[in-house]
Amino acid sequence: MARLPGPLLCGALLGLVCMTAPGRAVEVRVPAEPLSAPVGKTAELTCTYSTSVTDSFALEWSFVQLGKPISASTPILYFTNGQLYPTGSKAKRASLLQNPPTGGVATLKLADVHPSDTGTYLCQVNNPPDFYTNGLGLVNLTVLAPPSGPRCSQTGDTSVGGSAALRCSSSEGAPRPVYNWVRLGSLPTPPPGSMVQDEVSGQLILTNLSRASSGTYRCVATNQMGSASCELTLSVTGRMAGAVIGVLLGVLILSVAVFCLMRFQKERRKRPKETYGGSDLREDATAPGISEQTSGMAILAMGSWRSPPLPPL
Structure with missing residues (x-):
């Protein structure tokens, strides 16, 4: 009989023990398909496991919001040392289908689900010294909710011959809502191709507008x-x-300007004019443009000037 090398013999014996010894592996099983629950109802997130439960057995449920990495998960509840400890913002709504969860069922019940409960839930079982083959299960939950009240808006050129876009969007709703535009009333049907809508984006494009396009x-x-x-x-x-509105507005502005100018001229004519007659002139009056100081200096100069004496006869 051939002898096996020492390391190879040890590996073979370890594999044989693992295959023959029951309950030595931790195996967590969760649904492969995403789960869904209507808003306000109770969601059951199925999780089962197989292991030889010991005093070291521990179970933890955690949650990560939609679009965030698994590393950003936050705990919901955990079971250890025979006690259940709900925690976090979902503590009052979270419980286990079986408590204690030592019979292979670790299903989580979440009451009164909200749209914010949509995301990924992690079911993790830890039971040393059992080794792990798959000790973690991920369950995706979608909370179904009707669309919130959408918001309608419009952009574009709403004159005859122009094009306009009508938009509609709801901030909440799962599954994602589809949008349908209708025109109210008994107005004539628009020409084919003049109304194109996208049910996914909620946009309605109106082209080659006419007065018949007006309405609700x-x-x-x-x-x-x-x-x-x-x-x-x-x-x-x-x-x-x-164009007519623009012309009328221009005429109005011009009329106001003419009115203001005529009123200014009328007020100007009412003001009394200051006139001076020849008899009103005084000897000490100052000529225009000559200051009083200059005039005074001239008078002093005249007073100090004497005519030269006449020669003797």
């Missing part, structure tokens, strides 16, 4: 949980009407 438009957001709607009124104006 309603957007309905719908999913399997319900529907909600909003409305807006579209008013299409003629390009000629816009």
Whole structure:
């Protein structure tokens, strides 16, 4: 009989022991498909495991929000030393289907689910010295909710011949709602191709607008949980009407300017004019442009000047 090398013999014996000894591996099983629950109801997140439960057995449920990494998970509850400890913001709504969870069932019950409960839940079993083959299970939960009241808005050129875009969007709703635009009333049907809508984005494109395009438009957001709607009124104006309005506005501004100018001229004519007659002139009057100081200096100079004496006869 051939002899096996020492390390190879040890590995073979270890593998044989692992295959024959029951309960030496930790195996967690969760649903492969995502789970869903209506808003306000109780969700059951199934998790089962197989291991030889000992005093070192520990179970933990944690949660990570949609779009965040697993490393950002926060605890919901954990079971250790025969005691259950709910924790975190979901503590009052979280419980176990079986307590204590030592019979191979670790299913989590979450009551009164909210849209913010949508995300990934982690079921982790720890039972040393048992080794792990798969000690962690991930369960994806979607909380179903009807669409919130959508918001309607419009952009673009709403004059005759122009194009406009009507938009509609709900901030909440799962599954994601689809959007449908309808025009209210018994107005004529727009020409084919002049109304194009996208049910996913909630956008309605109106091209080659006419006065018949005016009216009230309603957007309905719908999913399997319900529907909600909003409305807006579209008013299409003629390009000629816009030009006429511009001309009238210009005439109005010009009329106001002329009125103000005429009033100014009228007030100016009412003011009395200051006139001076020849008899009103005084000897000490100062000529225009000559200051009083200059005039005084001239008078002093005249007083100090004497005519030269006449020669003797």
